[in-house]
Amino acid sequence: MSDYSQKVSSSFNERMRLIRLRRKKENLRFGDEFRIIPRWLVILVGVLYVIALGIAIPVNLAQRHNPNGNFMFPYELQDHPVLASFALAGIVTVISLFMAVLIFLTAYVNRDAYRRGMNASLWTIVALVLLPETLIGGHLLYFLMREPMPYPCPACGNSVGARFNFCPNCKCNLHPSCPQCKREIAETDKYCPYCAFELGSTDSAPNLQEARNPSSAGN
Numbered sequence: 001m002s003d004y005s006q007k008v009s010s011s012f013n014e015r016m017r018l019i020r021l022r023r024k025k026e027n028l029r030f031g032d033e034f035r036i037i038p039r040w041l042v043i044l045v046g047v048l049y050v051i052a053l054g055i056a057i058p059v060n061l062a063q064r065h066n067p068n069g070n071f072m073f074p075y076e077l078q079d080h081p082v083l084a085s086f087a088l089a090g091i092v093t094v095i096s097l098f099m100a101v102l103i104f105l106t107a108y109v110n111r112d113a114y115r116r117g118m119n120a121s122l123w124t125i126v127a128l129v130l131l132p133e134t135l136i137g138g139h140l141l142y143f144l145m146r147e148p149m150p151y152p153c154p155a156c157g158n159s160v161g162a163r164f165n166f167c168p169n170c171k172c173n174l175h176p177s178c179p180q181c182k183r184e185i186a187e188t189d190k191y192c193p194y195c196a197f198e199l200g201s202t203d204s205a206p207n208l209q210e211a212r213n214p215s216s217a218g219n
């Protein structure tokens with residue numbers, strides 16, 4: 001039982017560590033992120049919107065003098081086809097925007113999961129299955145659970161996975177810890193932020209110095 005709870009808490013700690021890493025290393029901008037949504041999908045959504053407007057307005061106007069037709073607006077708007085068309089265009093636009101946000105979010109989950117080396121089809125299905133009941137519940141779950149992106153090694157620039165402890169190319173320590181208090185520190189720290197141990201002066205952190213100044217590592 002205690003073995004089980006230990007396992008749960010260590011996997012929880014690992015998850016928290018990855019979330020912190022994501023915050024530290026990833027500086028995502030909306031414009032750049034939007035660009036990973038396939039261009040054809042954005043065009044398709046735009047075309048569907050124009051088609052929806054092109055069908056809704058003429059159909060609605062055609063019904064306006066038909067006593068049995070279902071003209072969408074109150075009787076007063078019946079003699080104002082331009083006003084009625086604008087009102088309908090507004091309604092169609094709001095619905096389309098709502099649908100477009102859901103479609104783009106789902107496409108983003110799919111592309112983003114793929115580039116992070118996660119199971120893209122699985123996460124797309126999760127997002128779609130939770131869509132009818134929770135709207136973006138599946139998407140939010142994905143944003144909480146997603147793996148950090150691979151990032152360049154601070155020493156050699158080789159792309160390294162978020163779960164790596166050492167760079168496979170240059171053996172750089174990717175999660176250096178303070179030699180005195182053993183807590184995790186950043187490659188660029190000069191002093192340990194927890195116990196003020198001077199990090200540059202010690203031989204027990206050779207990878208740290210290498211990370212900071214690769215050219216002088218051989219001296």
Ligand SMILES: [Zn+2]
Pocket residue numbers: 153154155156157158167168169170171172
């Ligand atoms: Zn490296």
Ligand SMILES: [Zn+2]
Pocket residue numbers: 178179180181182183192193194195196197
């Ligand atoms: Zn320390």
